[in-house]
Amino acid sequence: MTKLNWGMIGGGEGSQIGPAHRLGALADGRFALAAGALDHRPEEGRAYAQRLGIAEDRAYGDWTEMLAGEKGRDDRIDLVTVATPNATHFEITKAFLEAGFNVLCEKPMTLTVEEGEEIVRVARKAGRICAVNYCYSAYPMVRQARAMVRAGELGRVRLVVTNFSHGHHGDAGDADNPRVRWRYDPKMAGVSGQFADCGIHALHMASFVCDDEVERLSADFASTIPSRELEDDAMVNFRLAGGTVGRLWTSSVAIGRQHGFDIQIFGETGGLRWMSEQPNQLLYTPVGGRTQIIEKGEAGLHAEAQRLSRVSIAHPEGFPLAVANIYCDLADAISGEARDGLPDAEAGVRSMAAVHQAVASARDNGAWVDARPPMFR
Ligand code: NAI
Structure with missing residues (x-):
């Protein structure tokens, strides 16, 4: 090749x-x-x-x-x-x-x-x-979660809950460190701090796994360290177009949390949980049943999860290989083989609209707003 x-x-x-x-x-x-x-x-x-x-x-x-x-x-x-x-x-x-x-x-x-x-x-x-x-959408077990939702294995998805909350900017004594300060300064970071930095990964993940677009949202932003002009903590409620209820918490002052990115999907017949710090496992609970651990690389995964599992079962695969999956999909796409999961510019602009609309909502005491970019309304 x-x-x-x-x-x-x-x-x-x-x-x-x-x-x-x-x-x-x-x-x-x-x-x-x-x-x-x-x-x-x-x-x-x-x-x-x-x-x-x-x-x-x-x-x-x-x-x-x-x-x-x-x-x-x-x-x-x-x-x-x-x-x-x-x-x-x-x-x-x-x-x-x-x-x-x-x-x-x-x-x-x-x-x-x-x-x-x-x-x-x-x-x-x-x-x-x-x-x-x-x-993050290219981890094999995230693709497995999406494939299970698409195959109807959870029934209709009622609720999706996602967090991307870490504590690395929680030290008020370090707030003036130039490597930290710019993130909360609108002249450098734009209209949003933590939500634009980490929250959009979580919002994209919710939309990606549920295979549906974010339609409306209501946001509460807080600058818990008062010298910060932009938010260091945000709670965002949202609805997907198909009616799924969404909840998102993102924070940079959650001391004790490290990477702090996880997602739970609750359907009519089962629930799923994925955590970025244990990316090779997906927890699945059928309604009325026990929680099971689905492992990257095990037999019987959906084809998309199998395709992106690199090394055999129980050997950890981490962040750089998730990025490698994005590059593999790009290489395929450049060579003319369409790749369904590749996050594109449309996903990029949907995030930007969600950021700007969340800012507007937070300024208006959490009023519900249309989260979509004008070109997709
Ligand atoms: P950084 O500040 O650690 O590094 C930025 C690099 O870009 C430096 O090497 C700098 O010299 C270079 N640079 C700056 N302006 C340049 C220019 N005009 N032309 C060429 N090089 C230039 O920043 P970091 O954290 O690596 O972030 C970079 C981007 O990656 C940001 O947009 C950030 O949001 C994103 N990011 C995404 C992550 C993800 O999970 N997808 C994780 C971390 C960062």
Whole structure:
């Protein structure tokens, strides 16, 4: 199999998410790291790219140089990952799509709903893939949960409850640390803090597993550390289009919780629970029965969960392999094989609309609002 050429923007040395992308993209031999503009400091970015094995002429100082350089090549990159800070996602993603490149953009895809809708339109017009890195949706046991819901194994889903709550910004004495402070400063982070950062993963997960879209929501936002302008805790009630009741709690001051992402799905004939810190197990309870543990890699899983299980049963698979599943689906999609679970720009703009509408709801004492972007109303 010929490897696809992959490029990366952001994710430089010491970044949080860069290593997960490199481990994920390169895990299956489907991509080769061919180009990069990895750092906001051009010289550091060029040097690091070369240390990662990128040829000197494709170790770019910034993304505009990379766009110009890659456009003219016969062996141009087949996919570019945008893993820069949020405020830059829109212009970089748009420019690469318009030039005919496929893009994997980090979440949140944009800062505004209008920008998100523009990305959907540009991707459609260019006929290129624009995926968004909702990587938790690519864990095998999350795909198993979705397949069970789709197959009617829980009956109609009455209720979905999801949390993404950690305690890593719970120390008021550390609130002025520049690496923490920007997240709650609207000039740097946009209209929302914790909900836009972590809550949208949970909201996407609820919609993904239930295979239904978020239609309405009501939000309560709190800045529990008073110096913070944006929320560090949020409770969001929502409804999916098919009537499923949704509850979401997201927090960064929940001291004692580490990653803190889990989801429970309650149907008429059974319930499911998945926790990101034990990602290889899915708990299933049939109505009136005992709780069972469904293990990644066991016999009898749905095909989608089986396809994305890499190593044999009981060997842990973690976050970088969930990211690798996104890259596998992208490699298939680029090669013309449609992949149903790949989170796309439409999912990206739905999240942005939910963020902005949650902010409006919270300012209006939790009034129920339409959560959908105007283009999907
Ligand atoms: P970070 O601050 O740790 O790293 C950002 C990197 O981008 C740095 O290497 C920096 O030099 C580089 N950079 C900044 N501006 C640039 C530019 N204009 N051109 C090229 N490189 C540039 O940030 P982190 O935490 O890695 O986050 C990056 C993105 O990934 C954010 O949008 C964040 O929301 C997202 N993220 C997603 C996660 C997920 O689970 N999907 C988890 C963590 C972050």
